[in-house]
Amino acid sequence: MKKRQTPSQTIGPFFAYGLTPEQYSYDFLSLVDGNMAEGINENKIIRISGTVYDGNANPIDDAMVELWQNDGEHKLFGRYGTGTDQNNAFAFRTIKPKSINGQAPFINLILFMRGQLIHSYTRIYFSDEEELNAKDEVLSSVPHERRETLIAKKEGDSYTFNIYMQGENETIFFNV
Amino acid sequence: MKNIISSSFDPEVQPKHLDKAYKSTLLRAPSKPLIIAKKSLSDSTGPLFEDFNLGELDHDLTKNSIKISEPLGERIVVHGRVTDEKGQPIPHTLVEIWQANAAGRYVHKVDQHNAPIDPNFLGTGRCLTDAQGNYKFYTIKPGAYPWGNHHNAWRPAHIHLSLFGNAISSRLITQMYFPNDPLFQYDPIFNAVPPKGRELLVSSFDLDITEPDFALGYRFDIVLRGHNATPFENK
Numbered sequence: 397m398k399k400r401q402t403p404s405q406t407i408g409p410f411f412a413y414g415l416t417p418e419q420y421s422y423d424f425l426s427l428v429d430g431n432m433a434e435g436i437n438e439n440k441i442i443r444i445s446g447t448v449y450d451g452n453a454n455p456i457d458d459a460m461v462e463l464w465q466n467d468g469e470h471k472l473f474g475r476y477g478t479g480t481d482q483n484n485a486f487a488f489r490t491i492k493p494k495s496i497n498g499q500a501p502f503i504n505l506i507l508f509m510r511g512q513l514i515h516s517y518t519r520i521y522f523s524d525e526e527e528l529n530a531k532d533e534v535l536s537s538v539p540h541e542r543r544e545t546l547i548a549k550k551e552g553d554s555y556t557f558n559i560y561m562q563g564e565n566e567t568i569f570f571n572v
Numbered sequence: 573m574k575n576i577i578s579s580s581f582d583p584e585v586q587p588k589h590l591d592k593a594y595k596s597t598l599l600r601a602p603s604k605p606l607i608i609a610k611k612s613l614s615d616s617t618g619p620l621f622e623d624f625n626l627g628e629l630d631h632d633l634t635k636n637s638i639k640i641s642e643p644l645g646e647r648i649v650v651h652g653r654v655t656d657e658k659g660q661p662i663p664h665t666l667v668e669i670w671q672a673n674a675a676g677r678y679v680h681k682v683d684q685h686n687a688p689i690d691p692n693f694l695g696t697g698r699c700l701t702d703a704q705g706n707y708k709f710y711t712i713k714p715g716a717y718p719w720g721n722h723h724n725a726w727r728p729a730h731i732h733l734s735l736f737g738n739a740i741s742s743r744l745i746t747q748m749y750f751p752n753d754p755l756f757q758y759d760p761i762f763n764a765v766p767p768k769g770r771e772l773l774v775s776s777f778d779l780d781i782t783e784p785d786f787a788l789g790y791r792f793d794i795v796l797r798g799h800n801a802t803p804f805e806n807k
Contacts, residue, residue, distance in 0.1 A: 399657050399795045401582045403769040405747040406594075406761060408732060410680035414670030414696035415734060422679070423637070424696055427624050427666075451599035458682070464740055466614040473619035479682075496613055504614055504740055511596030513587035513764050515745060519609070534609045562603045571580060571606035572615060572741050 404515070407508040409458045416460065416477040432463065432474035432490040443554040444520065445487040448478055448507065451562035455484040459509035463520070467493035467501070492522060500525050500532035502546075507559065517572040520557050523550045542568050581797065585769030593760035595721055616739050621666050621700075631699035633669075633711035643693035645674025645712035647787035650748070650775065654705045654735065654794045661705025662742075662796060668734040669709060670696040676715030676729075685717050710787060716755055728755035728762060737796040748792045749774045 407415075417424035433441050444463075448456040459478045465471070470493065476486040493501045503520040521529055529535050535543055545567045548555035559567045589601035629636040634647055650669075654662045672678045672695065675687040679695055693712060701707045714729045730747040737743065749762065751774055756762050765773060772795075781789030 397659075399655060399659050400585050400769070400772055401657060401797045402744060402746055402772055402794045403585050403765040404581070404587060404744060405732075405765075405773065406596075407734075407745050410672075410678040410683055411670060411732065413679050413694060414668060414732070417696070420681075422694070424694060425627065427621060427668075427698070428619075451603075456600070462743075464614060464619060466617050468613060471617070471619070493614075499612065502612075506740065506743060508745060509600060511594070511598075511600035512589065513591060513594065513597065513601075513761070514581060514589060515743065516589075516602060517740070537609070538607055561600050566602065566604055569602045569604075569606050571608045 404513060406510055406513055407460060407515075409510045411460060411508075412477050412479060416475060419477055419480055428473055428475045430474050430476040430486070430488045432465075432472040432488060436470070436491055440491045441489060441553070442492055443487065443489055444503075444548060444557055445485050445554065446548075446557040446559060447483060447485050448509070448559045449561065449563075450511075453560075453563065456509060456561075457484045459486075459507060461486045462506040462508075463488055463490065463503050464506070465490070465493045465503040467496060469494060495528055498528070498531065500528035500535060502534075505557075505559075516569045518559070518567055518569050519546055520555075521547045522555065523547050538568050542566070584766055585772060587764040587766075587769075591760065591764040594764055615741070618736050618739050618742070620664075626698060626700065631697050631709050633671075633693065633695060633697045633709065635710070636697060637694035638692045641692060643673070643690050643712050645690075645693075645715075647710065648713050649708065649710055649781055649783060649787045649789045650731065650792060651706065651708040651778075651781055651789070652775075652792040652794060654701050654707060654737075654796065656737070656742070656796055657798055661701070661703075662737055663701055663703045663705055665701050665705075665738070666698060666734075666736050667701065667707045668696075668698040669711070669731055671711065671714040671731040672717055672729075674712050674715050676717030678717075687715070687717065713750070713788075716753075721760060726755050726758070728753040728759050733794070735794060735796060739798075742796040742798065744794070744796055746794070747773060748790075750790065751775065751777055
């Protein structure tokens, strides 16, 4: 017989000393942080940062962002809270995953916060992958006018990926 | 392949994103429908934490941050089994917990509740499930605490849990409650879960795991959802 799923509950406002302790200066070792690319060749490193905005376009200072990428070669996981940067940004150091089966490279993003009873899933694609992005099955299947919300903008070796929970620029969230 | 479990969040037991009684959802819940995307390698896998060495006392919150003496409050053992929806155990998966202390106060700097901090209790821990999917923590029973959602709002005592499972779809953050809490009926976070799901969030007292002269036992089994199959996977 199929068992019932354990219901989801909010992460609440007080997760930091448990899930991101070192980032928030608590006396407990962190399992993971924003540096996903430890030990990987420097010239491959990229940085991804962004801000999470609520329905009033105010930055959210108590969200937690997780990234997961697996291109068969590198399996990388990162976690960062938005409560320590003065602009409430999250910041990751990683590498761009390889394209698989001709699809555009992307990173899974999972978002948690007070006020979310269930976490949200989205994806980070890359603005300098225009050719692959144009052919990508997922990017082609999302509403065209919202497609840009999934694409991180490149400046130098850094990408900006802002997340809008609601409003005109509401980020596309996936049913994963 | 047809044998993939088709399993979205089950609407009969899972909360909706927007719940007007829980006011923080109003500006933070996505307003547009979610989009189903083709699966990729990274969706069907998840982090393993194989290279992280858990500390010897990471699973024992009664000991993992002692400064002077033992933390105050009622010692408890929380244990249970993590399975998928078919009842198959999920071995060696990470379980992280965090909670308020016995007085209902979190260590977190943002918590302004005027109740004492316990210098010997951080209130966080973690462990991996064993080969049969079992986990176990020693901790202190957390207290109820007030919050600002509405006049005289109090959260029932709870422990936060974070789990991964085998894929990104099995990721879960939840809260475990204690039996017969009189605050259940007033709590919008608990009641955001449909009636069929609420009992799944309440642990049960378990004399069999209660440790004589040491700690009361509570059992809390956890079921993680499987992959959400899409038409793309039915090739």
